[in-house]
Amino acid sequence: MIAVAPTPLPAGSDVIAAAMVAAGCRFFAGYPMTPFTEILEAMARRLPQAGGVCLNAESEIEAIGMCWGAAAAGTLAATGSTGQGLSLMQESLAEMALARLPLVVVDMARGQGDYFQATRGGGHGDYRLPVLAPIDVAEAVAHVKLAFTWAEAWRTPVLVLGDYYLAHTHRSVAEPTRSTPLPPPWSLDGTTGGSGHAKLISPLGTTKQRDGLGGEAGYDLSVHYHDAAARTATMLRCLPPQTESLYLDDAELVVIAYGTPAAYVRAAVRELRARGARVGYLRPVTLVPFPSAAIARLTGSARAVAVYENNTGQALDDVRLAVEGRVPVRWIGGLSMDASGFGIAPDLDVRILSRRIEEAMP
Amino acid sequence: MTDRPMLPIIPSATAPTRPATLLHDRTPDLIDVGAHQLCPGCGEPVALRAIVEAVAELDLTRACVAVFGIGCYTAFSNNLDIEVVQALHGRAPSVATGLVRARPELTVLTVQGDGDMVNEGLQEVLHAAARGERIACFMLDNGVLGETGGHMTAATPLGQRTKNTLEGRDAARHGHPIELSDLVARLDGTRYVARGAVNSAVNVHRTKKLIHGALRARQHGFALVEILTMCPTGWFVDTTEAPDYLVQRRGPDQILGVVKDTTRPTT
Ligand code: SF4
Numbered sequence: 001m002i003a004v005a006p007t008p009l010p011a012g013s014d015v016i017a018a019a020m021v022a023a024g025c026r027f028f029a030g031y032p033m034t035p036f037t038e039i040l041e042a043m044a045r046r047l048p049q050a051g052g053v054c055l056n057a058e059s060e061i062e063a064i065g066m067c068w069g070a071a072a073a074g075t076l077a078a079t080g081s082t083g084q085g086l087s088l089m090q091e092s093l094a095e096m097a098l099a100r101l102p103l104v105v106v107d108m109a110r111g112q113g114d115y116f117q118a119t120r121g122g123g124h125g126d127y128r129l130p131v132l133a134p135i136d137v138a139e140a141v142a143h144v145k146l147a148f149t150w151a152e153a154w155r156t157p158v159l160v161l162g163d164y165y166l167a168h169t170h171r172s173v174a175e176p177t178r179s180t181p182l183p184p185p186w187s188l189d190g191t192t193g194g195s196g197h198a199k200l201i202s203p204l205g206t207t208k209q210r211d212g213l214g215g216e217a218g219y220d221l222s223v224h225y226h227d228a229a230a231r232t233a234t235m236l237r238c239l240p241p242q243t244e245s246l247y248l249d250d251a252e253l254v255v256i257a258y259g260t261p262a263a264y265v266r267a268a269v270r271e272l273r274a275r276g277a278r279v280g281y282l283r284p285v286t287l288v289p290f291p292s293a294a295i296a297r298l299t300g301s302a303r304a305v306a307v308y309e310n311n312t313g314q315a316l317d318d319v320r321l322a323v324e325g326r327v328p329v330r331w332i333g334g335l336s337m338d339a340s341g342f343g344i345a346p347d348l349d350v351r352i353l354s355r356r357i358e359e360a361m362p
Numbered sequence: 363m364t365d366r367p368m369l370p371i372i373p374s375a376t377a378p379t380r381p382a383t384l385l386h387d388r389t390p391d392l393i394d395v396g397a398h399q400l401c402p403g404c405g406e407p408v409a410l411r412a413i414v415e416a417v418a419e420l421d422l423t424r425a426c427v428a429v430f431g432i433g434c435y436t437a438f439s440n441n442l443d444i445e446v447v448q449a450l451h452g453r454a455p456s457v458a459t460g461l462v463r464a465r466p467e468l469t470v471l472t473v474q475g476d477g478d479m480v481n482e483g484l485q486e487v488l489h490a491a492a493r494g495e496r497i498a499c500f501m502l503d504n505g506v507l508g509e510t511g512g513h514m515t516a517a518t519p520l521g522q523r524t525k526n527t528l529e530g531r532d533a534a535r536h537g538h539p540i541e542l543s544d545l546v547a548r549l550d551g552t553r554y555v556a557r558g559a560v561n562s563a564v565n566v567h568r569t570k571k572l573i574h575g576a577l578r579a580r581q582h583g584f585a586l587v588e589i590l591t592m593c594p595t596g597w598f599v600d601t602t603e604a605p606d607y608l609v610q611r612r613g614p615d616q617i618l619g620v621v622k623d624t625t626r627p628t629t
Binding site for chain 2: 190
């Protein structure tokens with residue numbers, strides 16, 4: 001008999017790292033923090049093999065600064081952290097959006113308390129970042145690819161919002177193929193120096209202020225901020241909001257959840273359906289742009305909507321804005337975590353969720 | 363009353379026969395437009411000129427990216443004819459790290475002030491130096507946050523007046539200044555550290571040599587040149603007195619010249 005050693009399934013973090021490298025990411029910088037750490041470890045292992053660079057930065061602030069430089073040089077760059085580390089990165093995230101630099105940020109959050117941080121942008125000023133919230137490792141792989149596509153196409157940071165479950169679920173996913181994209185024409189390589197039109201990448205824009213003497217000096221911020229606002233509006237109009245749904249045709253109650261907790265909510269809804277309850281399930285897959293129109297349309301014939309998330313009610317606001325009072329919105333979420341604080345939630349139990357959903361039935 | 367030579371008088375009673383023409387444009391090649399909004403007597407444009415001239419002299423124009431911090435000199439980040447990445451306050455060494463790691467063939471330099479580098483960005487510059495990043499950092503050091511109107515920085519010398527140390531910086535109340543050059547020189551990743559000044563033509567000339575030294579040394583590791591610049595506005599002194607005030611405030615304690623150079627064989 002031949003003994004075959006079982007191949008261990010890779011952890012979500014490793015699969016996500018592989019997906020980033022496959023999407024063309026050749027620069028990564030980060031600072032360890034649970035539950036993001038393993039992505040940094042995997043990138044440190046994988047990137048050099050792919051001819052890329054992974055730097056262990058001194059802080060999240062420096063990590064994103066390094067990515068800023070690599071992105072300006074036309075290298076597809078990514079960083080990540082958990083909510084606390086993301087707080088430190090916000091200044092640069094906001095300004096990279098203004099400097100029109102592509103970047104993918106993987107936020108392995110602790111629970112879902114950072115929904116506002118992710119979707120509103122914890123940074124200053126008038127900007128929006130596209131945000132994707134995968135439900136599982138397989139979808140995370142697709143989202144990583146999409147995030148780089150959007151980041152390149154719109155020259156903006158894009159956020160992939162995951163959590164402890166996503167980072168630590170072991171799952172087999174086909175290893176994606178590798179590609180190395182060419183540096184885009186706007187990126188810097190030094191060669192336009194001395195041409196009279198040397199390239200500039202700046203969060204202050206590139207429009208010069210008239211100095212009143214026939215020359216041009218300094219930045220014209222009014223032109224720049226108006227342009228940036230117009231570009232953001234176009235981006236949000238063009239990016240397709242995505243949803244996943246089940247049993248909406250005759251649902252009296254539609255339960256809304258996002259990210260990995262949605263997998264538990266989906267299972268609870270399936271079970272309740274099997275028992276004959278007229279309950280449906282709807283998941284915003286993109287958090288920015290938020291699928292407001294789809295939520296309004298798909299919950300139109302329901303008698304109530306319920307929202308589950310592992311926080312004190314953040315996406316709840318967006319759902320309320322989407323249904324605009326047409327149906328009552330009931331809260332079935334709440335903070336749930338074990339003593340570690342890393343986002344492991346005792347509430348993510350199909351029995352607990354089923355009971356809450358039943359109680360919310362109209 | 364005055365012993366200054368009289369300037370030629372341009373008759374203004376009658377219209378000139380010919381329109382004015384520019385005889386000598388002394389704008390350096392790599393500065394698009396010489397006009398700027400910095401104060402008269404400011405040392406930063408002089409230092410910047412020295413930096414871009416050094417870039418051209420070393421034939422790095424088409425192989426160079428400058429990363430700018432935030433300060434009065436930021437007005438120049440879209441006036442140069444070399445490629446520029448405008449960074450945030452304090453963050454330039456990290457941005458430069460990303461650039462040079464992504465494109466090792468580039469000569470990457472940073473332009474920062476003392477507020478940018480020693481206050482907000484101290485951690486970044488120290489770590490970039492310790493890592494031995496192949497970048498050249500230029501700190502325009504006037505001891506004040508000029509852009510906000512002349513406030514104390516960590517590099518403000520004791521006794522210097524600023525908007526929030528009106529009686530002069532006092533160690534007991536405001537702490538001791540951080541001597542960045544000395545601090546950075548002690549790190550093993552640092553190959554070159556020098557201190558220059560632009561208070562006189564002679565010092566500008568010497569500083570240019572130090573800039574050359576840093577741009578060459580960065581091929582081997584981290585290089586820093588601290589360039590002492592005048593800020594008459596932030597110092598509350600007359601424009602013409604600023605160079606002397608610089609010597610008076612900084613001169614006695616600060617040695618100009620090369621602080622560390624490990625790119626040369628030791629004798
Ligand atoms: S405030 Fe000081 S540093 Fe700023 S432009 Fe004026 S003189 Fe220069």
